[in-house]
Amino acid sequence: MALVSAENRGLRLAARYATLTLVALVFMFPLVFMVVSSFKPDQQLLSDTSSLRAFLPVGDISLDNYYAAFRRAPIGLFMLNSVFVTVTTVLLSILLCSLAAFSFVFLEWTGRNVLLTIILATLIIPFETIAVPLLLFVSKLPWLGMEGIAWGWLNTYRVQIIPWIVDALTVFLFVQFFKDLPRELIEAARVEGASWFMIYRKIVMPLSGPVLATAAILKSLKMYNEQYLWPLIVVQDEAHRPVMVGLGYFFQLQIAWGEVMAYLTLISVPVIGFYLLMQRAFISSIASTGVKG
Amino acid sequence: MATLKLKDFRKSFGKVEVIKGVDLEIGHGEFVVFVGPSGCGKSTLLRMISGLEDITSGTLEIDGRVMNDLPPKDREVAMVFQTYAIFPHMTVRENMAFGLTIARASKQEKQQKVAEAARILQMEHLLDRHPSQLSGGQRQRVAIGRAIVRNPKVFLFDEPLSNLDAALRMDMRMEIGKLHEQLDATMVYVTHDQVEAMTLADKIVVLKDGRVMQVGTPMDLYHDPGNLFVAGFLGAPSMNFLQVDVQTVEGDDAKVGNAALKPINVAHKDRLNGSGKAILGVRPQHVEAAAPGEGMLLGTVEFAERLGSETVVDMVLKDDSKFIAAFNEDKVFEPGQTVDLVFDPAQAHLFAPSDEVETVH
Numbered sequence: 001m002a003l004v005s006a007e008n009r010g011l012r013l014a015a016r017y018a019t020l021t022l023v024a025l026v027f028m029f030p031l032v033f034m035v036v037s038s039f040k041p042d043q044q045l046l047s048d049t050s051s052l053r054a055f056l057p058v059g060d061i062s063l064d065n066y067y068a069a070f071r072r073a074p075i076g077l078f079m080l081n082s083v084f085v086t087v088t089t090v091l092l093s094i095l096l097c098s099l100a101a102f103s104f105v106f107l108e109w110t111g112r113n114v115l116l117t118i119i120l121a122t123l124i125i126p127f128e129t130i131a132v133p134l135l136l137f138v139s140k141l142p143w144l145g146m147e148g149i150a151w152g153w154l155n156t157y158r159v160q161i162i163p164w165i166v167d168a169l170t171v172f173l174f175v176q177f178f179k180d181l182p183r184e185l186i187e188a189a190r191v192e193g194a195s196w197f198m199i200y201r202k203i204v205m206p207l208s209g210p211v212l213a214t215a216a217i218l219k220s221l222k223m224y225n226e227q228y229l230w231p232l233i234v235v236q237d238e239a240h241r242p243v244m245v246g247l248g249y250f251f252q253l254q255i256a257w258g259e260v261m262a263y264l265t266l267i268s269v270p271v272i273g274f275y276l277l278m279q280r281a282f283i284s285s286i287a288s289t290g291v292k293g
Numbered sequence: 294m295a296t297l298k299l300k301d302f303r304k305s306f307g308k309v310e311v312i313k314g315v316d317l318e319i320g321h322g323e324f325v326v327f328v329g330p331s332g333c334g335k336s337t338l339l340r341m342i343s344g345l346e347d348i349t350s351g352t353l354e355i356d357g358r359v360m361n362d363l364p365p366k367d368r369e370v371a372m373v374f375q376t377y378a379i380f381p382h383m384t385v386r387e388n389m390a391f392g393l394t395i396a397r398a399s400k401q402e403k404q405q406k407v408a409e410a411a412r413i414l415q416m417e418h419l420l421d422r423h424p425s426q427l428s429g430g431q432r433q434r435v436a437i438g439r440a441i442v443r444n445p446k447v448f449l450f451d452e453p454l455s456n457l458d459a460a461l462r463m464d465m466r467m468e469i470g471k472l473h474e475q476l477d478a479t480m481v482y483v484t485h486d487q488v489e490a491m492t493l494a495d496k497i498v499v500l501k502d503g504r505v506m507q508v509g510t511p512m513d514l515y516h517d518p519g520n521l522f523v524a525g526f527l528g529a530p531s532m533n534f535l536q537v538d539v540q541t542v543e544g545d546d547a548k549v550g551n552a553a554l555k556p557i558n559v560a561h562k563d564r565l566n567g568s569g570k571a572i573l574g575v576r577p578q579h580v581e582a583a584a585p586g587e588g589m590l591l592g593t594v595e596f597a598e599r600l601g602s603e604t605v606v607d608m609v610l611k612d613d614s615k616f617i618a619a620f621n622e623d624k625v626f627e628p629g630q631t632v633d634l635v636f637d638p639a640q641a642h643l644f645a646p647s648d649e650v651e652t653v654h
Contacts, residue, residue, distance in 0.1 A: 190345065190366065
């Protein structure tokens with residue numbers, strides 16, 4: 001075998017970095033364009049798109065678009081709504097999906113395999129096909145509140161949260177992870193006198209860090225980034241509106257692109273912050289599951 | 294301390310019966326070892342006692358109380374697993390106190406019992422470590438400690454030393470033996486290693502295909518195996534089996550021989566089936582070399598293993614059957630060399646030919 005010369009190796013390394021940089025740039029461009037454009041007046045923004053200036057903070061830079069965006073839509077409220085819905089859904093999802101998976105993997109009851117298969121089969125159904133039946137369903141559901149029973153869930157937080165708590169993918173992630181836990185740990189705990197719930201709480205969950213991170217990340221991104229159609233049809237009032245639906249405020253008769261970019265930049269902050277916080281877990285979760293939200 | 298009683302114990306997985314009716318009594322403070330080849334059902338039997346596997350039929354009594362339908366936690370047993378099964382996210386102290394924590398014992402009680410178990414196992418200095426910082430032997434010690442802390446009626450060990458290396462296995466084996474003396478507890482121990490079985494057990498239960506082949510003290514089983522399986526399973530190298538013809542039967546003795554073996558008298562123990570054929574078992578260690586022409590058997594050496602303290606020689610007899618002899622000294626043998634062999638007929642065992650030959654090497 002011929003030895004690779006140092007020069008050759010250097011070249012190869014340079015080529016690799018060049019490729020990676022190029023790929024990174026391709027993915028960075030839209031983001032940079034969004035942030036840079038949010039500081040430009042519409043006229044300049046549009047004329048800049050024909051040149052590299054589109055990606056540079058040059059010319060008439062100001063925060064005007066941000067002031068205008070805040071005047072046009074209650075951005076703070078929308079973001080709070082989205083964060084509240086996301087956090088609540090994620091927490092409940094982790095609790096219920098992991099309990100379901102625990103039962104599927106560790107408890108013995110008739111029909112569990114059939115039920116699991118049915119749940120997993122729902123993965124192939126696109127949400128759009130069940131949106132209308134679900135709408136009819138939730139519009140008639142009762143809710144016991146402070147003022148007694150109310151009918152219909154429209155224009156609430158719960159209508160944005162409850163239908164999204166349990167999903168096949170999250171259950172599946174937990175099932176796969178639990179199956180790989182050493183069986184003897186569970187058996188040892190049983191012999192030591194632990195109840196099933198105690199085994200869940202004291203043995204299984206503390207050892208489930210990786211899958212908890214994966215499930216939380218995937219669910220958070222879905223709830224914050226991709227909730228558009230459902231809230232659009234079930235939430236008509238401004239008080240419960242999430243960020244993605246809020247984008248509609250900027251696509252009126254005349255589209256103010258600068259404000260759109262300012263709004264997008266603002267609502268991206270929580271996601272980017274969350275990503276930076278969870279970067280490591282995020283990358284390893286994609287690597288381990290091969291799934292991206 | 295407790296007594297254990299298994300009555301017509303059976304276990305089926307679907308249509309396959311893996312435990313086919315086991316009857317067994319284990320006394321207070323006894324150390325009982327289940328031994329047998331893989332797949333004989335010894336671990337399943339242990340798991341049925343622990344409650345981790347359902348009992349398909351039969352009864353399990355611990356101290357006279359039927360335990361069949363009680364979950365593991367109510368059987369007052371503790372189990373040590375082959376893979377240690379200590380909880381990786383807890384410290385050694387938390388691991389050992391786990392059962393007490395579940396039972397909501399007071400802090401003081403936990404501290405005292407963990408300290409006591411740690412003292413017995415000489416691991417006081419490890420209490421605040423996590424399992425990842427321990428060696429295999431130390432991990433198994435934690436698992437044993439966890440069992441001791443709960444002061445169970447019965448200790449169950451499922452091949453606890455199989456994951457350890459040879460030297461450590463010997464140390465831990467001795468420690469478990471000492472522990473049994475110290476705690477004076479009833480222990481049931483599963484292994485496929487006959488050395489562990491022979492050295493630890495008060496009573497060995499030899500299993501095969503879900504059935505008990507023989508129960509007895511290690512020396513009973515070694516010196517007086519009740520059937521071919523037990524004869525072949527215990528002892529290393531395993532017992533030689535010669536197909537012999539029964540020439541005459543007089544009183545308790547039968548005169549047997551074949552083309553390779555000069556006729557000898559052996560106690561038949563009522564095991565002959567009248568077919569005129571029998572199997573003669575001779576332990577390799579009971580064979581000695583004789584002066585040329587004076588042997589009962591003539592073997593041709595195939596190869597020899599010199600171990601220093603003993604020499605194990607694989608030979609072929611005149612009737613082409615294989616024969617192993619283990620000489621209690623360091624001797625040189627050349628392949629092709631013939632050796633005259635003798636053994637004491639009183640130490641040989643006779644079995645009926647219908648008792649299928651199964652040797653485990």
